[in-house]
Amino acid sequence: MPDQLKIFWILLLIAVDTSKLYASENPHLLSFEKEIETLLEKSRSLSPDLKIVRNYRSQKNSERFSRFSQFYPQANFSIKKEKDFFEERTAQFKALGLIAQDASWTIDYQWTLLNFGLIQSTRKTMIESDKAQLDVENKEKEYPVSFKTNFLNYLLAQYKKAAVENSLKKAEANSREAKLGFELGQKTKIDVLRAEANTVSLDSKKTSFSDEVQNTKSKLLEYSGLAENDIISFNNLNEEDILSLINDILQKSIQDSEIAFKLNSDLILSPLIKGIGLEEKINILSLASLTQKEWPDLKIQGSYNNTAESFSKAFSKPTRTHTIAVILTLPLFGGGSLISSNFESYFAKKQIQYSLAQKKLETQNQLNNTQIKIQALKTLVSSLSINVSQFEELYRLTLKSYQLGKSSLVELLEVQDNLLESKINLAQSKIQFFTLSQNYLWQAGLQ
Numbered sequence: 227m228p229d230q231l232k233i234f235w236i237l238l239l240i241a242v243d244t245s246k247l248y249a250s251e252n253p254h255l256l257s258f259e260k261e262i263e264t265l266l267e268k269s270r271s272l273s274p275d276l277k278i279v280r281n282y283r284s285q286k287n288s289e290r291f292s293r294f295s296q297f298y299p300q301a302n303f304s305i306k307k308e309k310d311f312f313e314e315r316t317a318q319f320k321a322l323g324l325i326a327q328d329a330s331w332t333i334d335y336q337w338t339l340l341n342f343g344l345i346q347s348t349r350k351t352m353i354e355s356d357k358a359q360l361d362v363e364n365k366e367k368e369y370p371v372s373f374k375t376n377f378l379n380y381l382l383a384q385y386k387k388a389a390v391e392n393s394l395k396k397a398e399a400n401s402r403e404a405k406l407g408f409e410l411g412q413k414t415k416i417d418v419l420r421a422e423a424n425t426v427s428l429d430s431k432k433t434s435f436s437d438e439v440q441n442t443k444s445k446l447l448e449y450s451g452l453a454e455n456d457i458i459s460f461n462n463l464n465e466e467d468i469l470s471l472i473n474d475i476l477q478k479s480i481q482d483s484e485i486a487f488k489l490n491s492d493l494i495l496s497p498l499i500k501g502i503g504l505e506e507k508i509n510i511l512s513l514a515s516l517t518q519k520e521w522p523d524l525k526i527q528g529s530y531n532n533t534a535e536s537f538s539k540a541f542s543k544p545t546r547t548h549t550i551a552v553i554l555t556l557p558l559f560g561g562g563s564l565i566s567s568n569f570e571s572y573f574a575k576k577q578i579q580y581s582l583a584q585k586k587l588e589t590q591n592q593l594n595n596t597q598i599k600i601q602a603l604k605t606l607v608s609s610l611s612i613n614v615s616q617f618e619e620l621y622r623l624t625l626k627s628y629q630l631g632k633s634s635l636v637e638l639l640e641v642q643d644n645l646l647e648s649k650i651n652l653a654q655s656k657i658q659f660f661t662l663s664q665n666y667l668w669q670a671g672l673q
Contacts, residue, residue, distance in 0.1 A: 258460065258471055265456055266373050270366075272451030273373075279365045283358040290355045293348040301335040307537065329540045330533040342521035346514030353511065357504040364497045367668040374475060375661045376449050380442040381460070381472050382653050387435040388465035393646050394428040397639075401425050404635060417635045424639045472653060476660050495671025496593070502586050509578045516571045523555040596666050603659040610652040617645040 270276060308328045338344060401421040407413030447454060463471070528551060532544035624641045627633035666672075 258463075259474060261459065262374075262377060262475065265377075265450070265452060266370060268456070269373060269450035269452055270369065273369065273449065274451060275449065276365060276369060277451075279358070279362045283355070283362050286351070286355040286358040289351050293344070293351045296344050296348075297338055299335060299337040301333055303331070303333055305331045305537075328535055329537045330531060331537075331540055332532070333530040335528050335530075337526040338524075339526065340522065340524035342523075343514060343518040346511050346518075350508055350511035350514075353504055353507050357501065357508065360497060360501055360504065364501070364668070367497075368665065371661065371664040371668070373450055375657065376442070376446040378472060378475065378657045378660070380439070380446050380457075381468055382657060383435060383438040383442045384460070384463065385465065385468040385472065385653055386650055387432060387439055388463070388468060389646055389649055390428055390432045390435055392465055393642060394425065394432060396642060397421070397425045397428050400635065400638065413635070420635055420639065424643075469649075469653065472656070476656055496589070496669060497671055498589050498593075498669055499586060500671075502582055502589065506578060506582045509582075510575055513571050513574050513578075516574070517567050520557055520567060522557070523553075525553050527551050527553055593666065593670055596662055596669075600659065600662050600666060603655060603662065607652070607655050607659055610648065610655055614645070614648045614652050617641065617648050621645050 306329070401418070401424075404413050404418045404421040408415060408418050443454070443457070446452070446457070529547075529549050531547045532540050533547075534540040534544050621638075621641045624633050624638050628635065628638045
């Protein structure tokens, strides 16, 4: 690693409740982890995104050979049969060989020795092939992160739904208790209405989260190329199992990962920066067509021709001609295009350099901003973990206080909603932390 790149900090394991974190101790959840890894490997050959970049690489590799083949000798075979409607008038001239015979076959050949346009187009294709190879490597490095992010989003949607369902059970119990208390004169009508309103609100959230489950599932299947039957075993997990599975995936994915900062230097290891460099070369080589006519052209041309009155005689007793020539073409005058085309090429190159320099700066700033977001998310995850623990304890105490008649139903419902929201926010922040940190590693060239 270059001296300019220094290790700034190491990602810490996400702090979670140990009773829920180590899913690997649960054989049931361990089988799900292995199944996810199996699905990841299976999807590598099914993913539309990977198929597209791999196919494009194959296309560019084939194009690379096609460009080289233009410098090889080329030959064409042709057969011609004519009908002369004035044979009587031309018979004597044909006999003397002054007019072409009715039947002929010809082999024309050419060998390009020097052509500026072909040279530049060949160089451009070679760099495009290198860029296609880099794109495949980048996509294959990115794919496990993207696949797991889509899978985690699917699990998160299921977790939200399961958490709301559990809260809904508590809300329904509170509603029944409020109605019973109202009948006994211990609760007011307002308590009953608030309990019913809370139940309706949670039921609405459940419907919303059910839609989110379906949407995240569809996105996962579209991205991975998997079938719905492949993930059917993940459909009916409970809240604790889902959270434990999410935490274990995140823990194993970021364990022992490092993030290095760029200090006042280019991100020379970044595949994104390398891609911009190749893009610049491709665009500059594309400008060769502007000045192609100003360069000399050297080639060998020839033909082998057999003519006769009929096809049979053209092969048995032909009149033969054989020519070969070395042709050098030197451009002399083009109405001033020599000057204008070079100026056009010069300013076009400057435009490309300015545009890609800006794109490179934007990429560097994006990676630097990602570093800041990762650090902020790490702090946020730690705070939210504490926040969830506090709300769990607060809910436990408020529930006991409510059962003893020392707290109102309003207070209990408020704490219950806050607990649900904090648990969801914590899970979302963990997944966002995982996605940003893992994407940064390969984008900065550290993986």
